[in-house]
Amino acid sequence: MENIRIQDDLYMHVNQETLDSLVIPDDKPTAGGFAKLAEGVEKIMMDEFESMAASGEYPNDYLKRACRLYAIAKDAERKEKHGIAPALKALSVLDEINTVADFSRLYKSLVLGGIPTPINIGAETDMKNTKRRLVYIQGAGVILPDASYYKPENAQQKEQLIAIWANVAKLVMGKTDLTPEAQEQYVADTLAFDEIVAGLAKTNEEWSKYVEMYNPMATAEVGAMLGEMDFSAVLADLFGKVPETVVVTEPRYFGDFAKILNSNTLTLYKHWAYVTGLLKFCAYLSEELRDMGGMYMRAVTGIAKMQSIEKFAYNLASGMYSEPAGIYYGEKYFGEEAKKDITEIVYQIIDTYRERIKTNEILGEATREKAILKLSTMGVKMGYPDKARAIYEKLIFNEEESLFDIVSSLKAIKELDMLSKLDAPTEPENWAMPGHLVNACYDPFVNDITFPAAILQAPFYSLKQTRSENLGGIGAVIGHEISHAFDSNGAKCDENGNINDWWTEDDFKRFDEKVNQMIKQFDGIELPWGTVNGAFIVSENMADNGGMSVTLDIMSKTEGASYEEYFRNWAKVWCVKARPEYAKMLLAVDVHGPAILRANITPRNFTEWYTAFDVKETDKMYIAPADRIVIW
Numbered sequence: 001m002e003n004i005r006i007q008d009d010l011y012m013h014v015n016q017e018t019l020d021s022l023v024i025p026d027d028k029p030t031a032g033g034f035a036k037l038a039e040g041v042e043k044i045m046m047d048e049f050e051s052m053a054a055s056g057e058y059p060n061d062y063l064k065r066a067c068r069l070y071a072i073a074k075d076a077e078r079k080e081k082h083g084i085a086p087a088l089k090a091l092s093v094l095d096e097i098n099t100v101a102d103f104s105r106l107y108k109s110l111v112l113g114g115i116p117t118p119i120n121i122g123a124e125t126d127m128k129n130t131k132r133r134l135v136y137i138q139g140a141g142v143i144l145p146d147a148s149y150y151k152p153e154n155a156q157q158k159e160q161l162i163a164i165w166a167n168v169a170k171l172v173m174g175k176t177d178l179t180p181e182a183q184e185q186y187v188a189d190t191l192a193f194d195e196i197v198a199g200l201a202k203t204n205e206e207w208s209k210y211v212e213m214y215n216p217m218a219t220a221e222v223g224a225m226l227g228e229m230d231f232s233a234v235l236a237d238l239f240g241k242v243p244e245t246v247v248v249t250e251p252r253y254f255g256d257f258a259k260i261l262n263s264n265t266l267t268l269y270k271h272w273a274y275v276t277g278l279l280k281f282c283a284y285l286s287e288e289l290r291d292m293g294g295m296y297m298r299a300v301t302g303i304a305k306m307q308s309i310e311k312f313a314y315n316l317a318s319g320m321y322s323e324p325a326g327i328y329y330g331e332k333y334f335g336e337e338a339k340k341d342i343t344e345i346v347y348q349i350i351d352t353y354r355e356r357i358k359t360n361e362i363l364g365e366a367t368r369e370k371a372i373l374k375l376s377t378m379g380v381k382m383g384y385p386d387k388a389r390a391i392y393e394k395l396i397f398n399e400e401e402s403l404f405d406i407v408s409s410l411k412a413i414k415e416l417d418m419l420s421k422l423d424a425p426t427e428p429e430n431w432a433m434p435g436h437l438v439n440a441c442y443d444p445f446v447n448d449i450t451f452p453a454a455i456l457q458a459p460f461y462s463l464k465q466t467r468s469e470n471l472g473g474i475g476a477v478i479g480h481e482i483s484h485a486f487d488s489n490g491a492k493c494d495e496n497g498n499i500n501d502w503w504t505e506d507d508f509k510r511f512d513e514k515v516n517q518m519i520k521q522f523d524g525i526e527l528p529w530g531t532v533n534g535a536f537i538v539s540e541n542m543a544d545n546g547g548m549s550v551t552l553d554i555m556s557k558t559e560g561a562s563y564e565e566y567f568r569n570w571a572k573v574w575c576v577k578a579r580p581e582y583a584k585m586l587l588a589v590d591v592h593g594p595a596i597l598r599a600n601i602t603p604r605n606f607t608e609w610y611t612a613f614d615v616k617e618t619d620k621m622y623i624a625p626a627d628r629i630v631i632w
Contacts, residue, residue, distance in 0.1 A: 007619035011599035014571040022577040026304040027311070029582035032575045033595065034455075037438040041454045045329060045436060046314045062324035062392050066317045072403055073284075073313035079403055080286045084175050086404035087281040091115065094270045100228035100263060107234045112412040114280070116140065116273045118197065118260050119226070121238060123422040124247075125445050127214040130497040133422050134216065135235065135246045139253040139260075142198045143191075143276070145300060146588045148205070150198040161300060162191065168296045169275055172282060175289065189271035196260055196268075200253040205536040208591045210444070211492045211499055213249040222246045227258030239422050283312070284404040302579030318436065320410055321395065323388040326434030326452065330384030334435070334453035338463055339383050342456055342474065346380050346449075349479050353550050356632060362514065367507040374485055374495040379428070379448025383456070384435030389427075391417050428497075440477055442484035445497040449481040459572045471555055472566035473573050476547040483546025483632060487539040488515050514631045518542055521601065521629060527594060529583040537593040544593075544602045546632040552608050563612035567603055574599040605629050 006013040024031040025039075049070050058064035072078065090113050097103050103110075110117055118140045126134045143165055144150065149158050166187055173183040206212070219242060223231035232242045248254050261269055282293025287309060294306050307315070318325040357363065357371050394413050397406045428446045433439055435453040442449050451474075458465060461474035484490045491511060494500040503511065518541050523534025534541075548570070555561045574595040578586075583594065592598070603609040604623040615622055 005619070006613050007615045007621050009600065010567060010571045010603060010621060011574065011596045014568050014599075015575040018575055019577055024577055024579060027307045029301040029303055030576050030578045032577050033573070034438050035576065037454065037457060037460075041329065041436050041438060042311065042314065044333065045318060045325065046310065048328070048332075049314060049317070059328060060324065062321050062388060062395075063328060065395065065397070066321035066325060068399060069320060069397070069406065070313045070317035072399065072406065073316050074309045076287050076309055079284075080288075082402035082404065083286055084289060086402045087278055087285055088176060090281070090404070090408065091274050091277055094274055097266070097270055100261060100266060101230060103261070103266070103269075104230035104234050105237075108237045110273075111238075112415055114277070114408055114411060116276050116280070118269060119229070119254075119257070121234070123239070123418055125426050125497075127211070127247075127445060127493075127499045128216075130428075130445050131426055133424070133426060135219075135239070135243050135422065136213075136249055137222070137246055137254065138249045139201055140197050142201055143194045144198075145585050146204045147198055147201040148203040148588055150195075164299045165296045166191065168292065169279065171295070172279060172289065172292050173275065175292075176278070186271040186275050189268045190275040193265065193268040193272035196265065200250075200256050200260065202250050202253070204589050204591070205533065208489075208536055208539065210489055213247070214499055215248045215251050216245050217248050219244055219246050222248060222254070225254050225257055226261075228262055229257075238419050243422065281404060283316075284402075284407045300581060300585055302581030316407070320407075321392065322434040322437075323385065323431070324392055326436045326454075327384050327388060328436075330435035330453035334383050334456060338456060338461075341463060342451070342461060343380070343382050345470065345475055346382065346451075346478055348554060349475065349482060349550055350375055350378065350380075352553050353479070353482055353632065356550060356553060360632065362507060362510045362631070364504055364507050367503050370494070370502040371486065374447060375482075377447060377495045378482065378485065379446060381431055381448060381450040383451070383453045385431045389430055440481050442481040442490065443497070444484065444490045444493045447485065447493070447495055447497045449478070451478065451481075459569055465569070466562065466565055467558055468555065468562040468565040469569040471551045471558070471561075472569035475551040475554070476544075476570055477573070479547030479550040480543040481547075482550070483543040484539070486546065486632060487542040489539050511631075514629065515542070517629050518545065518631070521627075522593060522597065525597065527583075527587075527596075529580050530587045532587065532593065532597065537591055540592045541598075541602070542631060544598055545605060545629060548602050548606060549630050549632055552606055555608070563608050567609060567612055570603065571599045 004012045004016055012019075018032065022031040028035060049067050052058050052063065053067045053071060058067065093106060093109055093113060093115065096106060107117065111121075120138045120140070122136050123133045124136045126132050142150070144158060144161055148154065149161065169187045169190065170183065173186060176183065178186065219232070219235065235242045279293050279296075282289040290312070291306050298304070298306065354372055354375050357368060357375065360368065363371060391414065394417065395410055397409055401409070428448070432441050432443050432450045433452050437452045438454045440449070440451045440455055455477075456474065459469075459473055460477060461470050465473070491503070492499055492501070494502050515538060519534040519538045521534070522532050522537060522541055525532040552566075555563065555566055576595045586594070600621065604621055605628040609615060609621070
């Protein structure tokens with residue numbers, strides 16, 4: 001094995017041996033990193049579900065229902081008996097749509113039945129007044145992983161993937177009672193409708209600028225944009241009233257919505273809804289159909305075979321009852337000693353951030369006060385919530401029904417619950433992630449950070465690791481999430497999570513210069529699987545930069561701190577082996593940069609990196625001082 005110098009490639013120096021030994025499971029797109037921890041949690045919880053079912057003893061009714069759903073979902077014989085019939089019955093509602101007026105009348109039935117529609121309507125937090133909710137509308141998704149795949153420069157890749165999708169669609173359609181000619185027509189019409197949608201849909205890069213989703217308009221004005229659709233009747237049916245304001249998340253899409261849904265495109269829509277709906281439903285039908293339905297995404301991501309029936313069943317059940325499952329995991333596998341220690345680290349990072357903002361060169365006094373206020377009021381959710389939210393009381397199902405009907409009924413309960421909350425106060429106390437999820441987040445509209453118990457383990461965090469290793473792992477990730485409060489999106493929200501211009505013009509101009517520098521630092525980097533789009537991943541790169549700057553500050557005040565341990569563990573947490581197809585797709589759909597760049601580029605901005613490993617101008621991990629970026 002080639003001896004890679006740490007001064008030339010931190011990521012490969014630390015991870016080469018691990019990467020060489022990693023084997024990507026046949027049913028996964030990656031190995032190592034987050035995936036390894038997630039697999040560990042998955043195994044623990046599957047064993048717990050099996051043990052509960054075998055003993056017949058459950059800690060609460062939520063987990064009893066979760067285990068029953070798990071048992072039903074892994075009963076292949078039972079699913080085979082029901083076959084495709086439950087899905088075809090659900091799709092039969094489309095036969096009742098002969099006019100756009102019919103579509104409007106049946107819209108709620110379509111939504112509650114899980115049938116795809118070209119307009120998605122929900123009640124979400126008002127981004128300018130986070131204590132209340134507004135109605136939001138969003139368009140349909142596209143067949144390919146992202147709307148950018150439909151651009152002329154991606155024509156070859158588009159053609160290849162569409163061909164794969166069409167073959168899968170035809171296989172599944174062959175299981176229906178439609179004639180071969182009708183099956184062909186349905187697939188052709190689905191692709192024609194997808195082309196219309198793709199011409200207007202947002203790309204993931206556009207979605208990444210989430211503040212730009214907020215376009216409130218008068219309901220009457222939106223209704224006029226929607227052409228033949230009776231928008232007021234649909235709203236009244238969904239919410240029991242017609243609200244005055246609607247937030248249009250995709251102005252381009254809805255500005256031309258009459259082109260998407262009208263009397264002439266109605267048949268295209270119905271066939272698109274049938275085919276894409278059936279493909280989505282396959283997961284809950286027979287094992288043969290679950291295999292068929294997943295072929296397209298496995299091809300896109302390079303996965304060799306479908307997930308085992310046991311893993312599928314566990315992920316379905318633990319996802320449907322995610323909060324109770326997460327609480328159980330957190331209480332049993334995340335101790336109070338660790339919770340106390342990690343919470344101490346969090347507040348140390350927040351305090352250090354506050355001191356750094358006091359001397360930050362970007363901010364003037366007025367803006368600085370607002371930034372400190374935002375930090376001081378930031379919520380911290382570590383491990384798992386105290387109790388599951390009320391919705392889980394409602395998630396009851398009839399065990400005699402097919403798996404498809406059970407899942408549909410549970411999803412409908414969740415949908416109705418969301419619709420019922422339009423006039424209810426928002427619930428900032430709710431957790432954005434369950435305790436058994438290996439992830440973390442910052443919620444800009446609540447102004448809080450969430451760290452589930454499942455991510456609070458080695459190499460991110462362990463009581464057995466040194467404080468330097470923990471700061472280079474979970475510390476930098478905590479700093480990362482806090483930094484999202486001040487990234488290119490979060491900087492536009494105030495301490496209450498409201499979109500609010502709290503910066504002076506000069507301060508924001510200086511901040512914007514830093515944003516552009518960060519875009520340039522990553523933009524255009526060529527990797528074996530594609531070219532990096534610096535603008536798309538800028539908010540995450542800013543957060544990495546902020547997380548490292550604040551934890552390095554803490555390191556400077558920590559007795560016996562080892563920068564070598566810090567940077568090595570920073571590289572270690574990003575260790576991942578991915579299938580080439582999946583890595584290529586992530587460049588288009590994931591706001592996070594490739595792991596190797598997160599590990600290698602962020603440290604180069606900090607003096608401590610150069611001192612720790614005596615990095616010189618002739619080394620590959622060197623950036624000239626003038627090109628180094630430290631924002632917070």
